[in-house]
Amino acid sequence: MTIVYLVRHGETQWNAQKRIQGQADSPLTEEGRIQAKQVAMRVKNLGITHLISSDLGRAVETAEILAQVLMLPVQTDKRLRELDMGILEGKCVSELTPEEDMIRRSPLSGTPDARIPNGESMQELANRLHDAIDDLRMLPDGSVPLLVCHGLALGCLIGTVMGLPAHAPRRIRLRNCSLSRIDYQAGEWLAEGWIVETAGDISHLESHSADEL
Numbered sequence: 001m002t003i004v005y006l007v008r009h010g011e012t013q014w015n016a017q018k019r020i021q022g023q024a025d026s027p028l029t030e031e032g033r034i035q036a037k038q039v040a041m042r043v044k045n046l047g048i049t050h051l052i053s054s055d056l057g058r059a060v061e062t063a064e065i066l067a068q069v070l071m072l073p074v075q076t077d078k079r080l081r082e083l084d085m086g087i088l089e090g091k092c093v094s095e096l097t098p099e100e101d102m103i104r105r106s107p108l109s110g111t112p113d114a115r116i117p118n119g120e121s122m123q124e125l126a127n128r129l130h131d132a133i134d135d136l137r138m139l140p141d142g143s144v145p146l147l148v149c150h151g152l153a154l155g156c157l158i159g160t161v162m163g164l165p166a167h168a169p170r171r172i173r174l175r176n177c178s179l180s181r182i183d184y185q186a187g188e189w190l191a192e193g194w195i196v197e198t199a200g201d202i203s204h205l206e207s208h209s210a211d212e213l
């Protein structure tokens with residue numbers, strides 16, 4: 001069985017301002033760095049063997065804090081990036097026009113093939129994420145990778161592992177530095193494939209952690 005831990009990056013300046021990042025970026029806040037240290041302590045004794053991060057700065061910054069505790073190098077994989085949110089990246093949610101807000105919600109509200117102009121669809125996001133996790137099955141036996149990734153990306157990954165379509169409305173909360181786990185099971189009793197063990201656990205965080213936009 002392959003075990004994969006999933007961590008959403010720590011709080012960023014734009015998360016705190018409710019400004020849309022997507023594949024744009026902003027640095028962690030002080031709170032975000034504290035969250036990263038707390039999740040690092042949580043996973044310290046879980047036998048993590050590989051630390052793989054989205055190549056966006058906020059994920060790498062979180063992964064580097066984990067790396068100091070886990071004493072592992074950080075590898076990056078651009079397939080773990082957040083949903084490309086096209087023309088809305090850099091905008092504050094509170095400043096969106098009603099039309100822009102409708103566009104923002106469209107990929108998250110059950111509309112197949114919806115995409116923010118110049119962005120990507122949830123199915124395209126799901127495809128690259130599943131390619132990334134399927135590659136993890138090629139790691140040597142006993143490997144336990146931890147991925148540092150993003151809110152919409154992890155929500156889509158967990159939803160699709162559970163059999164929901166990529167465009168299904170979001171029904172899971174993934175706060176900054178929440179911890180999730182998926183396993184690849186190949187036993188006789190249960191359907192072969194990825195299964196969700198834990199999603200969105202924040203019991204290791206000592207103060208407020210923000211939900212996604």
Ligand SMILES: O=C(O)[C@@H](CO)OP(=O)(O)O
Nearest residue numbers: 020021022150151212213
């Ligand atoms: O891109 C963003 O602004 C948010 C969307 O939820 O994602 P994350 O902060 O997890 O990268």
